[in-house]
Amino acid sequence: MSTGEDMHALVERLYPLCRSITGDGVRRTLGIVAEYLPLRVHEVPTGSKVLDWTVPREWNISEAYVADAEGKRVVDFAESSLHVVSYSVPVSATMSLAELREHLHTLPEQPSLVPYRTSYYAPDWGFCLSQDTLDALPEGDYEVRIDSTLTDGHLTYAEHVVAGEVTDEVIVSCHVCHPSLANDNLAGIAVATFLARELAARDPYYTYRFLFVPGTIGSITWLARNAERIGKVAHGLVLACAGDPGSLTYKKSRRGDAGIDRAAQHVLAGREHTVLDFSPYGYDERQYCSPGFDLGVGSLTRTPYAGYPEYHTSADNPDFVTAEAMADTLAVCREIFSVLDRDRRYVNLSPYGEPQLGRRGLYDSLGGRSDAKQAQLAMLWVLNLSDGEHTLLDIARRSGIGFGAVVAAADALSAVGLLAPATGA
Amino acid sequence: MSTGEDMHALVERLYPLCRSITGDGVRRTLGIVAEYLPLRVHEVPTGSKVLDWTVPREWNISEAYVADAEGKRVVDFAESSLHVVSYSVPVSATMSLAELREHLHTLPEQPSLVPYRTSYYAPDWGFCLSQDTLDALPEGDYEVRIDSTLTDGHLTYAEHVVAGEVTDEVIVSCHVCHPSLANDNLAGIAVATFLARELAARDPYYTYRFLFVPGTIGSITWLARNAERIGKVAHGLVLACAGDPGSLTYKKSRRGDAGIDRAAQHVLAGREHTVLDFSPYGYDERQYCSPGFDLGVGSLTRTPYAGYPEYHTSADNPDFVTAEAMADTLAVCREIFSVLDRDRRYVNLSPYGEPQLGRRGLYDSLGGRSDAKQAQLAMLWVLNLSDGEHTLLDIARRSGIGFGAVVAAADALSAVGLLAPATGA
Amino acid sequence: MSTGEDMHALVERLYPLCRSITGDGVRRTLGIVAEYLPLRVHEVPTGSKVLDWTVPREWNISEAYVADAEGKRVVDFAESSLHVVSYSVPVSATMSLAELREHLHTLPEQPSLVPYRTSYYAPDWGFCLSQDTLDALPEGDYEVRIDSTLTDGHLTYAEHVVAGEVTDEVIVSCHVCHPSLANDNLAGIAVATFLARELAARDPYYTYRFLFVPGTIGSITWLARNAERIGKVAHGLVLACAGDPGSLTYKKSRRGDAGIDRAAQHVLAGREHTVLDFSPYGYDERQYCSPGFDLGVGSLTRTPYAGYPEYHTSADNPDFVTAEAMADTLAVCREIFSVLDRDRRYVNLSPYGEPQLGRRGLYDSLGGRSDAKQAQLAMLWVLNLSDGEHTLLDIARRSGIGFGAVVAAADALSAVGLLAPATGA
Known part of the structure; x- marks a missing residue:
């Protein structure tokens, strides 16, 4: 079976369960997900104060x-x-x-x-x-x-962490409170589950934290219980409506120009898609982007909530979501995080004049030819704009050179000691 | 008689008088205005030093x-x-x-x-x-x-103050020095007079100060004699050419994005109008917007100075200005100041996650419905953007929700203690 | 002979010499230029460390x-x-x-x-x-x-300095390392030479430093040997490909809004031309605009490098460059530096209200006329925007008044003590 078909099979298994913001339907859902992905399940007692809210019965x-x-x-x-x-x-x-x-x-x-x-x-x-x-x-x-x-009982949510090179985190959040609705949000759960499995195999730069939480009260509970961790959240993505046949929609973070916003737009640029400005309605980005937190968290859906006639009806069943659509959402997530993982600021360590690339083996030896090589041009751009202000994605956009070539240039320059990561980047 | 006809009658009474920058024509003009509006008349002696100028004979x-x-x-x-x-x-x-x-x-x-x-x-x-x-x-x-x-004598000007909830002031200034010219500026005087009467009945937020001053030397004299008050001037509007049949023109303050600029453009957005960038020529905005003061003072006219063939000729007589045009100018002024009075910055007092609106009676209790209610959406927008940076008008513009609905949301949220005015707003 | 013909004759004299980044071809080239312009020739020994480079054999x-x-x-x-x-x-x-x-x-x-x-x-x-x-x-x-x-020998380069009113410098740089190629860069050398002669006759505001340097290693050598002077470089222009029949191309400095960028675009606005954003490829602007220096140095060419089929071939011979094209490049350079020399920030010394221009003889005495005079309007604009932020070119652009009229207004206002140069402008 393809990954798309695996995800669709997971949707079908989860579909009959009666999920809500608390209760055994959520526990059973997380139990099934845990067959694919080790989960740390949290049980938070009724009556717990979480930000402005209280965990309900x-x-x-x-x-x-x-x-x-x-x-x-x-x-x-x-x-x-x-x-x-x-x-x-x-x-x-x-x-x-x-x-x-x-x-x-x-x-x-x-x-x-x-x-x-x-x-x-x-x-x-x-x-x-x-x-x-x-x-x-x-x-x-x-x-x-x-x-x-x-x-009196508990609110249940789960986390899965993929440890990265740094402890700065990317959170990927999906809501697990909707009952028998396939696109909203079993498809999101399925894509998040398989994305986590892939990331674990990839040794990512950031630490990725996957959150399977009931909508609103669940993300609020997580935020309340992780106050000390918020400062480590560098980026985030809310995944929902991930399986319908529509094209992808990216909704920007409240900041509007966060790293995830730029990475997502870069990845989506070459395909049919929609970009929406932030609005304080939708899914749990509402909480992550509340003004007190203001995290760089965007939201990726296919057709956004309330944008399709099947929304919040019995027609949002497993037939409505397709293996192909979920595979496509997964592929774009993979690419967004791949860009995000490499989109960093560097500092040119030899910023006065151009460094002599030739004696470091980085420059074509025969000058005077009019066909400037792309790789060399990428190095010149990276050197010129690596002043701690511009990220590699900025440099790709400004130069018109592909992100991959810019990353390769940064790697080559780093290898010979001409470039170093900017502190705090 | 309609208010428009009342204003036209005032224009006709004032028309024959020989006004200039000093003299009895100005005094008689202010005397007639005082029949409509209590005025505090100032007499400043010839030879008085006022900024770079001297009050003339x-x-x-x-x-x-x-x-x-x-x-x-x-x-x-x-x-x-x-x-x-x-x-x-x-x-x-x-x-x-x-x-x-x-x-x-x-x-x-x-x-x-x-x-x-x-x-x-x-x-x-x-x-x-x-x-x-x-x-x-x-x-x-x-x-x-x-x-x-x-x-040796005096320069004469007058003030009328409508006390508001706060002592921060809005100045409304019109020139009273032109002789028998109806649009320039008897219509402006008439609109200012009736606007002041209306505002007094409305318990405004700001204190409104109406200035009836000879052009240039009059506003310079007022500025010179009110040095300690300048810091309290939050906004201002120069009114001129208020009665010709052309559409309205708003000329922005030197700052270009002052509160009055945004309020005026918001109010004018739905109708035929022109917006001009600031230029250091025209009426007394030249003085209020000189770089040392740089007040947030715009200018509202119908057809701007020198823009109509009757300008500064005997054809600018009472037949040239209409009751309808003056009533229209008055209505727009009323609306601009209504917006300005409510366009403030607030701070969300519960900025971490969304506050629970439901337990405060502010949220529809039955969830899951796809018809998001405008009022609730307005509250979410106000909460999300009330970080002390955005005004209610910013929020209306950003959200696409009407200013009135945004104001109502701010009121509802303030009533339950979730919102407070930003200090210094 | 016209100046254009003089420049073409210089190109023809220089054409046969075998220039490179070092050697007698460069020395002979500078020897011929020195017949037109006193040059200070520098000889830098092989092995000298210059920034990240070493002077070659x-x-x-x-x-x-x-x-x-x-x-x-x-x-x-x-x-x-x-x-x-x-x-x-x-x-x-x-x-x-x-x-x-x-x-x-x-x-x-x-x-x-x-x-x-x-x-x-x-x-x-x-x-x-x-x-x-x-x-x-x-x-x-x-x-x-x-x-x-x-x-082991030397790298040779030359300077010519036109002393100005202030010691802040404008550098004009052209490469002298290309062998028998007329447009790239004998035309640039010729235009720089005649431009320097003209400037000397004009008592410029800035000090102009003309640099005749081998490409890359020459500008790097100059930068390395003039570390203490870099802070005095206010503006700069790299001149190349100055004689082909194409229209002019201005490539902006890395800053993008440096004084030279604004002056060049202002001068070019009325004619067919191309403006390019900075890129770290081309001529010695690569070095002057490296991130450690980040000087306000743009580049003026006609058709840019690699943009014409004759580029770096034997077809780039004296027939390819014309007296008319070089005269045109020279005229534009002259105008750019003329604007740059006068594009300064001033401070209104009477910023509260308008100063009374009439008693200083600067204002038409008979008021009320609808034909506002351009000169008076220019004075009002200069007074209003001279807050230390705006340059005269900013004022010209914002007001729509010609730069010459704005300069004349600034002069008139300075003469009566209403205006003073902004410190640090």
Whole structure:
């Protein structure tokens, strides 16, 4: 099987689980991911203060249905985790359709689809169903049952760290709280999992920390518990909606010109893509880019949230995401981090006049020819702009020379002692 | 009567008076304005040193004419204050047409119009008349008489202050030195007068100081006498040519990105208008924006000075300015100051991660819906960009959300203690 | 003869000499220039350490040829200095055409032209010839002879200084190392020579230092020997390819907005021209703009290096450069330095409000006229923007007023004590 197919198989395994911001659905999800990737799982008790928030009670659910007068289950959680509003309080009652309607959610404009709804912080209960199903329900009494628990427990999240040459970190974050929705965000989980495996084999420059966290409260919990680590976070990427057939979209960090912003735009430049300015809405970049942290964290998706009709509906199922799309997202992530890992500032150690490249074996000996060699030109550019201000990517952009050739020039110059990494770069 | 008609009536009352940079014409003008608006009138003695200048002698005039051999007055100040060069020294003589011609000013390319001329600082005298009138004068001797006085007296200007929530000030300045010219600047005086009345009823944030000053020497005098107040001037606007039928023109302050510049451009964005960069020519923005002061003072006109054929001629009469145009200028001023009054910098007091809006009653409780609400989005934007750098107008521009919605979000967040005004904003 | 013709005559005199980075060809070239311009000639010994480089051995050559079996010279240095690879080691041998071919350089795509080749720092020898000549050579043995010497000696360069009002310097640099190539760089030498003569007659503001140096090693040697002078170099221009019929090209300094960059672009604005961003390739701007020096040195050429088919071939002969083109380059240089000499920052000494120009005789006394005078407007602009930040050229650009009028305004204002040069400008 190709990596794309492996990722799709992971999506299919994870799809039936009822994830939420807490509970066993998250634990089981992380358990499956851990078959691919060693995970350090954290359990944070209900009531823990995390930044401005408090870890909520843990929610679990065993059964939930609406049954008609004949006892036939017309809406059944066993069929899809979407059928119950996430964090629904327990219910056991019989009520008229009219009374029940106030707890039913449909999508009148997409009548065959089941919506996704949550009520994390306001105690409530409800069912989600298709408009078609609702329209077919006769008047009469219905039995309503939700066997859920809301108890002191834990919030669960996991980390996987790929140690790099330096302890400065790149965080890759994906949310694990959505129930049976494939693109949002099982595809993101799958791409992050396989990206981590690849990176471990590559001896990266940065240390890469993969975060599998429930949306909002999960990233807030991680930020709250890692205050001392924040200063080491050099870059980051939030991965979501990674498997739909649309083209890629990169959303810039709040800073707008962070290293990840420049690397991502460089990699995407040659292909169909969209770049969005930062906005304080979307996924967990909202937390990483809150003004107090203001981390250089961007977000990579294919079609962004709410941008496709399947979004937050039962149509976001494993058929909607493809092995090819996930493989493509993975490839671009790989390339972005490859650029990021090499995009550094250097200092020319012989900055007065050009150093004599010839006696160091770096220059073509026969002068006067009009065909300037690219490699030599790359060295001249790197020497000229390595003043501690410009990164190699800046130099590639300014010179029009490919990033790879600029990196090769920097390596060659470093090897003969003409270049050194800028301190603090 | 509409406000526009009220303003036009004020223009008509002020029109016949012979204003100059000093003298009773200015005093009578301020006296009429004072019927609408309490004024504090200042009298500054001749010879007072004001910055690089000296308050000149006061000029008054009772009668002036040119009479032909038959005693018929062919040019008569009684008909229009434009007929005499402002600050003309007294004359009583008989002379040939040839001698007289050196003191006659016409507009050969607009032969039916009388020009406006002054000679404030060089002792001289002259008459302004139409080319048609001049062409009709036969050779012969003419009696020339100007009953004017140039004596130690005072320069007169007035202020009206609308106290605001803070003592930081917005100055609104208009020149009161032009004689019988309606657009330049009786319309500006009228709009300033009615704007002041409205603002007083609105409990503004800033303190608004309206200045009715003779051009150049008047604003210089005010600046010289208010050295300790200059530091409190947060913003300012020079009002002129406020009543012609052309569209509005905003001329930016020397700074180019002052608060008034951004507010004015925001308000004008949705309508036909022109924005000009600062230039050191025009009206009293020349003084307020001199490099030593460099105040954030812009200028609002309809068609700018010298941009219409009636400019500085007898055609700039009350028929040239309309109630509608003045009402429109007033409305835009009102809106600019409304924006300016609310365009402030705030600081997010919970900047690490998003604060939990839900428990403060600021967030829709049922999550998962794809229709993000504008009000919530506005709060997220205000929280994210309130780092003491961005004003609410910056946030509106960056987010694409209306200024009103951004202000409402800031108010809601302030009410629950999540936001505070930035110090020094 | 016109100056253009004088310059062309100088090119023709210099053309036959065999220049290289050292040797008698350079000395003879400087000897001829010295007939036009007093030169201070420097001789720097072989082995001298200059920045990262070492002054190489001196190369001289008396005779060189390839002769066929009948003794007929088929390639002869006596015909053109291009025929021998510069810095060829001595050779005296007989060899087959196959062996010889490895030392022969041609231009297969320009078969009638002889290329220019050097091997300064790798000991080698070779001949350059046309492809046509090579194709006509029969197989057989050839006598090969190069009577050259590579011995401890000197590197030769020259300076000419035009003393200015201040000791801050403008350097004008041209390379003198290319053999029989007219545009590259005899035309540059000729324009520099006549420019220096003109400047001496003009009492310039800056001190102008003309550098006649071998490319790369010459400018590096000058920089190494003038460490204490570098801080006085305010501006600079590298002159090359100054005589071809193409339009002018200005290549910006590494800084991109140095005074010379702005002056050159201002002067070129009204004519067909090209502006290039800095790149670390080309002529000696590579050294002056290395990051350790980062001088404000641009480069002026007509068609830039490698941009014309005659480049580095025998077709770059005196017929390729014209008196008109050199006269045009000279005229533009003259204008650039004229602007640069007057483009300074001033400080308004009466910055609070406008100073009263009228009592200083600088303002038209009769006000109210709509035809604002350009000279007065220029004074207002200079006063308003003379805050130590803006140069006169900035003011000209911002105001749209011609540089000459702005300079005249600054002079008039300085004369009455309203303006003073900004310190450090």
